[in-house]
Amino acid sequence: MMIDRQARKHLFETVAQRVIAGADELTDLDRAIGDGDHGINMRRGFEAVLAAVDELSAKNLGESLKGVGTTLVMRVGGASGPLYGTLFMSLGKSLGDEVTCEQVADAFATAIEAVKARGKSDVGQKTMLDVLFPVLGVLREGGVDVTARLRATAKAAAEDTIPMRAIRGRASFLGERSIGHMDPGARSSALIVDAVADVMEGLT
Amino acid sequence: MSENVGIVIVSHSADVARGTALMVEQMVGREVPLGWCGGDPGGGLGTSVEAIMKAIEQAWSEKGVAILVDLGGAETNSEMAIEMLPEERRDRVVVCNAPVVEGAVMAATEAASGATLEAVRRTAEELTPV
Numbered sequence: 001m002m003i004d005r006q007a008r009k010h011l012f013e014t015v016a017q018r019v020i021a022g023a024d025e026l027t028d029l030d031r032a033i034g035d036g037d038h039g040i041n042m043r044r045g046f047e048a049v050l051a052a053v054d055e056l057s058a059k060n061l062g063e064s065l066k067g068v069g070t071t072l073v074m075r076v077g078g079a080s081g082p083l084y085g086t087l088f089m090s091l092g093k094s095l096g097d098e099v100t101c102e103q104v105a106d107a108f109a110t111a112i113e114a115v116k117a118r119g120k121s122d123v124g125q126k127t128m129l130d131v132l133f134p135v136l137g138v139l140r141e142g143g144v145d146v147t148a149r150l151r152a153t154a155k156a157a158a159e160d161t162i163p164m165r166a167i168r169g170r171a172s173f174l175g176e177r178s179i180g181h182m183d184p185g186a187r188s189s190a191l192i193v194d195a196v197a198d199v200m201e202g203l204t
Numbered sequence: 205m206s207e208n209v210g211i212v213i214v215s216h217s218a219d220v221a222r223g224t225a226l227m228v229e230q231m232v233g234r235e236v237p238l239g240w241c242g243g244d245p246g247g248g249l250g251t252s253v254e255a256i257m258k259a260i261e262q263a264w265s266e267k268g269v270a271i272l273v274d275l276g277g278a279e280t281n282s283e284m285a286i287e288m289l290p291e292e293r294r295d296r297v298v299v300c301n302a303p304v305v306e307g308a309v310m311a312a313t314e315a316a317s318g319a320t321l322e323a324v325r326r327t328a329e330e331l332t333p334v
Binding site: 035037040041044073074075076077078079081082083085086118119168169170 | 244245246248249250251252253254275276277280281283284288
């Protein structure tokens with residue numbers, strides 16, 4: 001599929017609006033096991049993306065994704081700025097305007113490795129990686145109803161972090177007490193995947 | 205230009221960062237280039253990559269800069285800030301694995317003796333239990 005300027009703008013706006021709409025929920029989740037600022041931080045970052053969306057989407061897909069990543073790094077604050085910033089910047093490095101599902105999956109796999117390195121974390125530690133990794137599996141499978149499976153997988157994967165014990169991030173200070181709450185970063189990742197799936201449906 | 209390694213203090217709280225900087229200055233005066241920052245881009249508790257980059261600039265020394273951080277996000281944002289520096293500066297900035305207040309004072313005291321970046325980092329990290 002071709003991700004032209006209009007599609008890029010639509011993609012960034014949809015993702016930003018979805019995160020902003022979920023900001024209060026993210027903050028509530030973070031209040032339970034973190035420092036209670038995830039939604040506030042993500043809202044600030046994605047409001048900055050929205051404010052610059054015309055400028056950001058004017059560049060080719062690679063450059064515009066890097067631009068989104070840099071905006072998040074500079075504006076989000078908290079660890080989620082560099083983590084999401086790294087995800088978008090890494091995707092930008094490996095994607096052209098014309099993309100196949102396979103190329104997106106390869107780029108996403110590379111981006112996940114970059115996020116792991118940035119957060120010194122891995123799958124199973126109650127983080128955003130616990131959503132991103134199963135989503136990669138769905139991208140690799142591809143197929144006709146890929147967008148529906150992306151949404152369902154991301155949502156379920158975020159819920160699967162509830163019984164996990166946090167190993168990284170502020171929630172790890174709580175030890176056993178981090179069990180029983182959904183990870184806010186996993187939830188924000190699921191929101192972003194959900195928005196991207198909506199945009200993909202419009203393109204195909 | 206100072207001949208000593210620079211020290212940067214990064215806290216989630218501007219008050220903690222400023223207070224730590226005052227303690228460092230009390231110990232070493234102006235002998236060590238010093239930068240500090242605290243607070244997120246919206247002015248709340250948190251850290252900002254942009255502010256960290258400015259603090260590194262302020263504390264810049266040809267011998268390098270040692271950064272002391274408090275909690276997780278401060279470390280992640282400091283590492284991100286280092287990667288966004290001009291290439292020739294990146295390998296002359298390190299994040300020390302040490303408590304922020306004690307680490308900053310110890311690191312600055314070592315830096316004031318003219319020690320190398322590696323020695324400054326080692327001194328700060330001696331405070332961390334293994």
